[in-house]
Amino acid sequence: MRKMRNVAAGMLVMGLLLGSSQPVMAADQTPEQQIEELQKENEGLREQVETLTKELEELKGTEETEEKIELPDHVANADTSVQYSDQATVKLVQETLNAAGYNCGTPDGVAGKKTTEQINAYETAQGLTVNGVITDQLLESLGIADQLEEQAKAEADKASYSSEYTYEQLARNPDTYTGKKVKFSGKILQVMEGKISYLRVAMNSNYDTVIFVTYDKDELSYRLLEDDLVTICGSSLGVYSYEAVSGATITLPWIMATYVDLQ
Numbered sequence: 001m002r003k004m005r006n007v008a009a010g011m012l013v014m015g016l017l018l019g020s021s022q023p024v025m026a027a028d029q030t031p032e033q034q035i036e037e038l039q040k041e042n043e044g045l046r047e048q049v050e051t052l053t054k055e056l057e058e059l060k061g062t063e064e065t066e067e068k069i070e071l072p073d074h075v076a077n078a079d080t081s082v083q084y085s086d087q088a089t090v091k092l093v094q095e096t097l098n099a100a101g102y103n104c105g106t107p108d109g110v111a112g113k114k115t116t117e118q119i120n121a122y123e124t125a126q127g128l129t130v131n132g133v134i135t136d137q138l139l140e141s142l143g144i145a146d147q148l149e150e151q152a153k154a155e156a157d158k159a160s161y162s163s164e165y166t167y168e169q170l171a172r173n174p175d176t177y178t179g180k181k182v183k184f185s186g187k188i189l190q191v192m193e194g195k196i197s198y199l200r201v202a203m204n205s206n207y208d209t210v211i212f213v214t215y216d217k218d219e220l221s222y223r224l225l226e227d228d229l230v231t232i233c234g235s236s237l238g239v240y241s242y243e244a245v246s247g248a249t250i251t252l253p254w255i256m257a258t259y260v261d262l263q
Contacts, residue, residue: 069127071141078137078145080129085111088155089148093134096142097122158183158259161233167209170253174238182255185231185263186211191224193217199224199260200252201232212240215257222262229263 084090087109094107094115102118111119116132123130126141139145161183170177189210190200197217203209213232217223224230232255240254 071127075128075137075140078135078140080131080135080137082136084134084139088151089134089139090115092144092148092151093119093138093142096144100142154259158233161258165236167203167211167253170211170236171239174236174253177236178238180236181233182236183231183233184211184255185229188224188226188228188230191226193223199257201230205229210252212242212252212254213257213260214254215260220260224260224262231259231261231263232257233259 090111091107091109094104094109097104097115097118098107100122102122104115104118111134119134119138120130120132122128122141123132123138128137128141129135136145139148161181163183165177165180165182165184170182184201184203186201186203187205188199189202189207192198197215199213199215201211201213203211211232213234214237215224215234234255234257237254237256239251241249241251244250
């Protein structure tokens with residue numbers, strides 16, 4: 001629309017200039033009167049040309065302002081040379097783009113053709129370097145750079161938990177293993193949510209090796225449900241005893257979970 005208006009305004013300027021080349025003078029005017037009349041007409045045309053020229057410049061400036069996207073410094077200065085293709089990063093980018101209206105399909109952590117196309121579309125719309133790959137600039141623009149950094153720290157921390165501890169060790173010698181950083185997988189048999197939430201988890205899905213797990217539900221972005229398969233990293237707190245419906249006392253190895261990941 002603005003381009004059409006610019007063209008129209010330019011044509012009007014040319015029309016005024018061309019139309020003024022053959023003025024019509026009254027036959028009864030003296031040469032002095034004709035000269036004075038021409039001067040008035042030229043002055044009027046000059047003012048119109050100046051007005052239209054100024055309007056054209058303003059419109060041009062407005063278009064340039066609209067076309068240029070000012071990037072925040074942390075985005076504009078972000079690195080575009082390093083590319084990320086690990087599953088966790090790709091999946092988070094897919095989820096974030098989907099939420100922003102750029103449909104990458106089901107987030108699977110694989111940067112396929114559809115994901116590349118949507119990255120290109122987002123980069124173009126946001127005034128980023130358009131390359132179709134995941135860079136620091138893209139992560140900063142999406143607002144997930146810090147989140148990925150925290151995820152990377154968490155993954156590094158999880159490596160410090162050991163899966164070598166057995167149920168037999170934790171149950172038979174709880175004092176020996178109190179404070180040890182334990183990692184195990186299993187099936188959730190029971191969930192109780194509260195200020196302190198807890199789970200009963202069948203280690204390796206074996207109902208004869210049940211672990212009592214306490215966790216902070218507010219640290220999770222999802223709820224845990226019975227029959228969920230999870231991987232838990234936490235510290236051994238010895239054993240926990242409680243009374244069953246039958247009146248019997250049940251004692252289980254007790255883990256305070258730091259991380260509870262759905263499988």
